[in-house]
Amino acid sequence: MSYPRVLVVTNCTGEKRFKPKNKLQLSDFQDSQLLISRSKQLSEFACCAGEMYTGAQHLRLMEGLNLLREVGKEKNNNCDITIDLAIISAGYGLIDEYKMIVPYEATFNTMKGQELDEWAQFLGIHDAFEQLIADYDLIFILLSENYLRALNLPVKTNSNQTFIFLASWGSSEYIKINFSQHFVLPLSNAEAKHYGYGLVGLKGFLFKQFAQTVTQDIQLIIKLFKSPELFKEVINRLVEQKESYSVPLNLPFIDGNNKLKKQRSELSEVIPLPSIPPAANYHHGMKYFIPEWDDYVDPNFDFIQDQFTPNRIPHKDDFYAHQLFESPNYDGILVSKVVFDKSKKKQKAILQQGIHDYIRFSGEIIGDCGAFGYIKQEFPPYTTEEILDYYQQCGFNYGVSIDHLIVGKFAEKGIREKRYDLTIKNAEEFLTKHSQYGYKFTPVGAIQGWNPQTYAEAAKAYIKMGYTYLAVGGVAREKIEKIIDILLAIYPYLTPDIKLHLFGVGRLNAVPIFRHLGVTSFDSASPLRKAWLSPEANYHGVNHNVYAAIRIPQANHRNKKIKELIQFDCKSYLSNSIIYLFIITSFWKWEIIQILEQEALKVLRDFDENQAYIDLTLETVLTYNQLFVKDRLLPKYRFMYKILLEDKPWKDCDCVICQSLGVDTLIFRGNDRNRRRGFHNTYMFYKRFKALLEEMDLREFNHKKISNKSQEEMIKIA
């Protein structure tokens, strides 16, 4: 049979993308002329309904819908699967997801009895719904109690239609279906607990869960159409099977055209585990290593005067992250040869002091050659002997064999085989000489490849050579699915004594599956470096949201943009409000720029201490931003800063950085703030990582307990 046409009906949510002060009110919807003129006033905030709502139910539902549409496209080249969305809005009535709307404040949730019925009638919801569903076969209804009431069921339906309701226990009296098959999944706090998601948004979450199952088996849509009661079974099966952990990172997102449209929630759910037992080396747990790249700060930096400690000697007097925090936010550090090679002075110091003393870290340190540094060369610029000596002299705990990357244009046929063989040959020589000359550090065999098979074959060969620590390289920029495929291919060769490192991949949502498939350590600098390298995801909030830091660059001659502003004709930098800067002299320009800069800093600190309103803070900061941000980007900054100032995420963090720096942690300005923000991100990352591991251990423990028990039972029965 062909696929049933699917319609999903949901309600509007109070949370909306934009929150202008003059948003539409109920009274605006009562008068069509007024509605037109008021909507015009709000036209800059217009967007389609599908993107306007930002409540949890809506976001999860949209993610589910997108999944279904994707799988529909993929698996059904010839016939499209229809999956449409309708929204019951307490302002606009029944609308589809593409209708352009502006922000409003209206909800059925707070209306009572007669008022609700009359308003629903005024909006014509009952009739519109009846008309709409006539075109669909399988209809999901995800409505809260008052919105269900607004439908005023029953409506005309036919015996070839199937309805699935996700509704609260209390709303059953409003569900009246005469002629069609239907199934109701009642929801309360007990269900929220059972499914592991808050009651707010639970309907959307369950729909997404269902959509994820459909991606495995698209025929489920047909099965459900025939037997809607299967819905509960599908969801329950998923809950029982899926090892679900939650580490969402929600990222406010503005699209390329600077229409402040989307709120991207990225990296939401953890990748489910495959149904194979944990790898043989699972008991090793998992370690997080951070790559070292001279990430230190002046411990006594003066944030008010913006000055370094007088007479400070960089590096010597500076602090690494692990010196600032009570305990390090990583299990170990990775130091690449390229970092060592940065200067002769540095080389000398490290060789003299040893790597542990140099970076003041007593934990484990891995040394590698930093293959990205010589990717373009035909051969790695080091010999095995020299690298072995280097690891030994510096006192590394682990040393990685010399590999050659097989990525991009170096993964072409003809080149890749050479690099692959060379990497294996190096690993062999590395291990032989390591034992021959009795080096102290643990040798790690670096693996490269261009598909799962080549990686697996190398892993197999290394284990045979005698390696007990392998490291998978060349996957830092790979999609997670590809990395999983590689790990699945290596998995059968892993024995309890083998450790496996993953180079440059540190995604929290993949931690459980990586560990399950045998990864015992990984390194990533991403949480640290995003603090200043990402255009909009600079700060990881305790609430899982990611925030953009507020750009207040230093107004000094080193700042390129500000220098240009002073010296040259600066039309492109000036917006109308400060056009007068044109006609005054450089000297005065300079004065004014510095005043604007200082005002921006001051207002942020006042705001932090509840001494300034959010609007004033925002305007003052943006006035300074206008100097160096292109006009067309200003709305984006306004949007990002507003979210930040509304949430004040630094207030919720208990880390030593946020506690001592306050709002300065969120100011994008110079190494001492930006790196500290990165340290905070690393702190959040490590905390979440450890929590995930604990959760995994607990599950594994319970799992073993259950299987031991059942074994005991079996023995008793026997």
Ligand SMILES: [Zn+2]
């Ligand atoms: Zn913090």
